[in-house]
Amino acid sequence: MPIEPSFLDELARLEASLTRETDSRRRGEQESPDVGEGLTFSDYRRYTPGDDVRLVDWRVYARTDEYFIKQYEAERNLTVHVLLDTSASMDFGDEGEHKFAFGARFALAFAYFAAAGHDSFRVSTIGTDVERLDRGRSTRGELLALLDRLNEVEPDGRTDFAEALATYAKTIRSRSLVVVVSDFIDDPDAIEDGLAALGRSDVLLVQVVAPAERDPDVAGDAVFEDPETGTTQRAYFAGSTAESYRDRLDAHIDDVAARARRLRADHVVVDTDADFFESFAEVWRRQDERERRRRRR
Incomplete structure (x- = not known):
């Protein structure tokens, strides 16, 4: 499901609403406007x-x-780096609940809000390699071009998080927020190694989960295929098998979250059947609060 240019207008309305909300909260906390350096x-x-x-x-x-x-x-003193997973497992979910489509909107929204906040953004895909999509201009025109490039991406192959994040970390030169948008279907050890390579950057993991992953519409004898390797496995999916699958999925999500916390990264789970703007607003509020706490230290 392609992202339409009108999506940027909807983001503008959301940004205006969240700005009013933030300004109101800060006035209530009697915070003074930032003055001085920067x-x-x-x-x-x-x-x-x-x-x-x-x-x-x-x-x-x-x-x-x-x-x-x-x-x-x-002044633009923060760079928001958005890394969007393009592995084959992201190519999953019904129309309107597709993981990559939902994740691509998150990537574009973070870029939009970075530019609106006078920060710079960089948007790249991570998969079999790392590919930068923006041209280094944090403007609305660049956002339109970025929208078109995201619509051209087709998820395929697999993502090695340890290698991809370590490779990308070498390109970070300034104070940064790194946002990784993925389903994080990989070895948790590899994910943790990749996060460790990002060093002192603030890191936010946005884990996208499709409803059909939580509760597969499968019953009885079925053949399951790994979208990244193509390997198949026959299993009888019902009763205790289905319950075990759901427990393993929940355990994997919890494991990713625990490893993120251990490395002082933030982690959120977003379901692709949720309202996009409500989901993004909640994640943005959380990240804004985290940034405010950081500035107080």
Whole structure:
């Protein structure tokens, strides 16, 4: 299911809503606007009660006898790296619940919100190799081009997380948030090795799960195929076998989450049958809160 250009307009509405929500919460916490290093002057506006008096330009007041606030624009001091898994296992799920389609929207949304927050973004696919999709311009025009490139990607093969993340880590040169969007169907040891290679970067794992994975629409004698290796296995899927499968899936998800915590990475699970914008908003709120806590330290 391709991503339509109108998706960017929907992201704009979501970003405006979340910005209002964040501003309201910060006012309630009586936080002052960021001033000083890392900010560049943008414009003036008239003072209103409740504004930080430190931002009043007293030289303008001396000339006009009116209070004006200096507005600042944050410099791009964070790079958001989004790594999207293109392994064959991501090519799973019904229309509207497809894992790769859902994950690609997450990748584009993170890029959009990075640009909206005056940060830079880089979006790459990880699979049999690492391929960068953006051209280094954190603009709306680049987002449109990125949308087209994501629509051209066809999941295939397998992803070696240890090798892919270690390879990508060598390209990180500045303070970064690395967002890995995947189903993480791989050896947990390989996933942990890959996360360790990312070093001091903030890391967020977004694990996408399709409803048919949690509860396969299969009963009785069936043949199961590994989409990444092509190997097949016949099994009778019912009763205790089905229950064992679900337990193993839950255990794998829990194992990935535990290894992420051990390496101080964040981990969230998103179901592809959920409303996309609600899912992304929840993940973004969580990441925003984590960033605010980091800045307080």
